[in-house]
Amino acid sequence: MDTTTILKAFNNRSKNTLMETLDIEYVAVGDDFLTAKMPVNSSVHQPYGQLHGGATAALAESVGSAASNFFIDGKTQFVNGIQLSINHIKSKEEGFVFATARNIHKGRTTHLWEVKIVDENDHLISVAKMTNIVLNKK
Structure with a gap:
């Protein structure tokens, strides 16, 4: 499957979810x-006009969870996030942030991801570590 098709599939799955609410797009x-x-705009700001850490965490968890789908059989398995740890390094008031998930561990039942969040100028905003569990569908 080509990258355009993969990205379109991920973005289509985001309809009517938190990812759509936060305007998260797989790119x-x-x-x-x-x-x-x-x-990054007022819809994801905290009261002081800066990017809310919860929105950043939602972005990190969204991309980390989605990435685990590459390593499972979607017909018989699904993924749930079981742990997210995030450190916020720099504030952001407007523009865009980009979250990139890279696999650290790919086991049969758990996946561990590092998610780096940078802005459009490649400044580090946050770093997250996410653990997913692979479960069998009933």
Whole structure:
């Protein structure tokens, strides 16, 4: 499957979800990564006019969870996030942030991801570590 088809499928699955509410869009995919972008505006600000850490965490978890789908059989398995740890390095008031998930561990039942969030100038905004569990569909 080509990258355009993969990205379109991920973006279509985001309809009527938190990802759509936050305007998260999957924009790049490769052999070892998945990247999504999110606009930074008043809809994702905390009261001081800066990017809300919860919105950043939602972005990190969205891209980390989606990336695990490359390593499972979607017909018989699904993925749930079970742990997210995030450090916020720099504030952001407007523009875009980009989250890129790269796999650290790919086991049969758990996947561990590092998610780096940068802005459009490649300044580091946040770093997250996410653990997913692979479960069998009933």
